[in-house]
């Protein structure tokens with residue numbers, strides 16, 4: 001992604017910083033998003049996602065940097081003039097107002113005529129399936145229904161950009177999956193540019209067109225879900241994405257190239273990769289009887305459709321996780337062999353950055369494309 | 376078996392009932408002895424004459440009330456008290472709300488400000504009265520110095536002249552009460568999640584609109600509580616008047632309660648004082664009922 005100016009960008013942030021006393025909540029964030037795209041701000045708790053969203057909304061003033069929304073510099077504008085709507089984590093419904101009054105609160109405040117208001121209320125309520133609850137108070141609604149009121153209040157504004165801060169975190173797992181699909185469908189139908197905050201990588205991967213992975217106030221990687229999965233830019237990105245995430249092991253120098261401690265015979269990378277980190281996705285490793293990296297089972301976690309095995313490499317201490325379909329109740333200590341995939345990821349020890357273009361077609365331990373099952 | 380259980384059950388229930396009465400007894404006895412009985416006795420006495428020497432009290436029907444209706448001082452006192460209530464109630468509530476909004480905002484030295492506003496509440500009313508006696512001192516009191524500095528006015532006898540005395544008493548009451556009510560408003564304001572104001576800001580509501588449509592309705596229950604208390608205080612809070620003016624000059628600051636005190640304990644006409652007390656009780660009951668009916672229905676309880 002280049003940062004060349006593009007007049008059609010819905011969102012463009014340039015070196016946005018936010019300081020709270022001594023804490024740099026945002027340490028220079030730059031990003032841009034196309035109109036109608038679903039952007040997810042992803043990262044662990046405390047990395048600055050909410051701060052970034054609030055700076056975008058104008059609820060916090062950035063310490064420095066510029067914010068352009070729909071081609072306008074809004075850095076100094078109050079929230080109401082930024083052309084955004086927002087769904088808060090706690091929904092922020094007005095407890096003394098009915099559902100209908102909550103939804104049209106902003107239209108009334110902006111002086112939209114009553115007839116227009118009624119029509120837009122009807123549309124928005126129908127879109128989120130609230131038509132029959134308009135007279136209730138928020139306290140008389142379930143969590144999922146309150147969430148829908150917050151959604152309706154956001155879409156009735158017809159702002160081109162919609163911001164959401166962990167909107168699903170208060171719902172149970174089943175409802176969460178349902179709402180994920182609904183929000184995504186709504187966003188596409190209304191062609192909204194969405195900025196959606198979550199700490200749940202599965203949510204991010206399933207909803208986003210563009211994932212902005214954050215860490216300690218900066219952008220770690222800004223890419224499509226597919227790119228983020230296939231080519232994590234840093235060790236942090238590698239260990240944040242996937243269930244379970246990518247396993248990282250340290251390469252050491254061995255005969256004929258870089259090897260893993262405890263398995264000297266199996267060269268995994270060229271000699272210059274010694275000292276760096278090797279990343280392997282658990283779902284791409286195959287258990288095998290004869291050939292491959294020698295390992296021993298250190299634990300097995302049955303997840304229903306699959307089992308995640310923790311395997312200690314050779315005589316060493318490093319662990320690779322392996323995801324195999326179905327139930328695979330291998331007892332601890334069982335010797336196995338692991339066939340690694342063609343695509344390995346290599347990360348620099350000092351910087352943590354991905355090392356591009358290293359020849360990974362070295363001989364033995366790589367799996368061919370045969371089927372992978374538990375023995 | 377079944378019968379035994381039944382008997383045991385009813386015996387158990389009786390014991391529980393007995394326990395309940397025993398537990399209630401101390402509070403009940405105190406309430407009856409010091410609240411319910413005196414209230415009823417007062418109403419009872421108001422229909423009798425005042426016993427004097429060898430002459431015992433006798434039933435005279437509504438004669439005490441008739442005397443009141445013919446008493447010009449009673450009507451003056453009633454008028455004074457209405458002015459006093461109409462002035463102190465809205466002003467103390469309004470000032471309390473304004474101070475709470477101000478202190479709740481992002482200002483420097485918030486804690487010190489809150490303390491400063493709360494001090495009048497901590498002071499006993501007698502101390503407050505003495506403080507204000509100094510403020511109102513003609514010529515070198517605080518008020519006169521300020522009016523001289525600001526407007527070049529001469530000395531004014533604030534609590535000694537008919538025109539200003541009642542206003543001066545109202546000032547003291549407002550000063551005393553506003554800080555107390557502010558604490559309630561402050562607590563209520565802090566219970567409103569800030570995210571509601573953020574949501575309103577995103578929705579394009581101005582600060583005034585947000586105040587009118589979000590903050591004020593959410594303060595509803597607090598306002599009702601404060602209003603009921605303020606109205607009651609509008610008839611009850613007279614300590615400073617007793618200390619500062621004794622109801623004078625020429626009854627200009629006499630209120631229902633000070634008049635009851637005078638009639639009952641200076642002229643020893645206890646029957647008339649009882650009738651006056653019944654009038655005061657009636658007024659308070661009517662006002663409280665009206666407030667709950669008018670405001671209660673429109674108040675949102677969380």
Ligand SMILES: Nc1ncnc2c1ncn2[C@@H]1O[C@H](COP(=O)(O)OP(=O)(O)O)[C@@H](O)[C@H]1O
Nearest residue numbers: 020023025043044045046047048049050051052
């Ligand atoms: N109002 C604030 N005052 C001081 N520090 C804050 C404030 N808001 C956030 N922070 C700090 O900024 C960092 C990022 O917070 P936040 O954006 O809420 O993280 P996230 O939403 O990713 O969990 C945290 O270290 C947090 O403690």
Ligand SMILES: [Mg+2]
Nearest residue numbers: 046049050051
């Ligand atoms: Mg957050």
